[in-house]
Amino acid sequence: MEYGSHVSDLLGVFRDRGALSRTDVSSLTGLSRSTVNGRLSALSGVGLITPIEGGASTGGRPSSRFEFRADRATVLCADIGATGFIAAVCDLGGNPLARIDRTIDVWEGPERVLPAVLEAFRELAVPTELWGIAIGVPGPVEFAARRVVNPPIMTGWDRFDMAEWAAEHYDVPLIVENDANARAVAEARVHRVDNVIGLKLGTGVGAGLVFNGQIIRGDKGAAGDIGHTRAAIVDDRPRDCRCGSFDCVEAYASGWALQRELTELGIPTSGVRDIVDLVARGDIETVRRVRAAGRVIGEAVADLVSILNPRTIALSGQLAECDEILMSGIRERVYQRAAPLVTRDLRIERSTLGASAGVTGLALIACDALLSSASLERILDAASRAV
Ligand SMILES: [Zn+2]
Structure with missing residues (x-):
């Protein structure tokens, strides 16, 4: 990553990389030693960085490495x-x-x-x-x-x-x-990956896009709203979506749509949590429908993968707790549909950040x-x- 010359860029180096010596900071930013010293003292003065023990002593100056003070x-x-x-x-x-x-x-x-x-x-x-x-x-x-x-x-x-x-x-x-x-953003920064699609699978279906370290918001902030794109796998009978349209990805693959299907089958649920519990208990109808939902999501995500070439697709949200039952369908369709080059190093996995993502x-x-x-x-x- 390249860093600019502003003091906020220098702080950014610490936020990205942890503890650093003055020499590390000079070589990462290309700033002169005296500029680095001036900025380190300004940032220490407001408590945003702090010297820590254990740095190598250089040229008789006090040994000092610094780190960002998240607290x-x-x-x-x-x-x-x-x-x-x-x-x-x-x-x-x-x-x-x-x-x-x-x-x-x-x-x-x-x-x-x-x-x-x-x-x-x-x-x-x-x-x-x-x-x-x-x-x-x-x-x-x-x-x-x-x-x-x-x-x-x-x-x-x-x-x-x-x-x-x-x-x-x-x-x-x-x-x-x-x-x-x-x-x-959490996925990209915590795991230090530049190109991430974050899928939130809960009551609804949403995607967040972070590429080259930046959120792709689009012109009106609606980028990544895959839940209301047209599902690639549809029934003969159009399915109404809660957005007012029909046959959206959400109408097949979201928590609310799965609840609707299960209710029609005489399996009442009071929320996405119940779907996760039914899957955990191996309920055959629920497992079958969650797998199918994974394939619908996979079809939608495959296009994003082909267009944007992410490194990681991280699943979060309550429905993602169905884990492999849901993820197998997503993987199947993404690997089938996207080109080998874009899937070569692609990782599709559940977020390790859990509910705090x-x-x-x-x-x-x-x-x-x-x-x-x-x-x-x-x-x-x-x-x-x-x-
Ligand atoms: Zn919709």
Whole structure:
């Protein structure tokens, strides 16, 4: 990775690589020794990096390696799904320090859901300064405006002013991000992979795209919404989708569609959790349908793989807990349909981040903004004026 010359780039080197000596920083950034020293002292002065023991001594100067201080401040994150949310307080490295899970219905709208989020935030102990708030939502997000736009399912959230809501309660910046994007970022950063498709498989089906280290949002924030692309494997009878269209991938392969099918078969379920439990118990009808759902998802993902050439496809969300039963269909179709070159080193696997994938990604995205060149300059200016 190439680094720019701004002080935020220098901090970025530490965020990416862990503990480094002055010499490491000079050679990674191409900056002169004196520039590096000046910036290290400025960043130490605001507590964002700290000297650590164990560095090799050079030229009689004190031995010093430095590392990023993820514990300098915290971010409150809420990863809102269709039927629940996870609220967490995370450090600046994206690590969740404490977490609360709540059941909600996202269709009830922001007026009902956001107060529940606020209540959870207030229950979480914030151990250090709070620097930001990050909210993830299962719909398209206009990132700069921090709002949901034209969501296929989130009734009442369209263009709701979340920044105004946050400003009523907190005096720190807010970011709003699509839930699948946040998961893809977590996957890319935690596992240090540049090209990732993060599939969120729960009540709905979503994909987040992180390529060359950047989220691909598209013109309106709707990139990666594979759930409402046309399914490649369809019945004779069109299947209605909750977006108002029919024969979408979601209408065959999502948690809600599987629930609908199982209900028609006389197997009532109260949520995606029940589907996962039925699969774990080896219920033949459920296993058969989850396998078929995997193939429908695989067909949709195969096109993305051919077009974008990811290194990793990481599955998260409650339905992903069906594990191989779901994943075998996805693998089958992707390897059948995509060219050998794009599948040669491709990994299709379940996220190792579990239920914290969303909040981890949200915290990392918030920290990118909080430690961007403009924000960092404000932090350093304030510190220099205070001296
Ligand atoms: Zn649809």
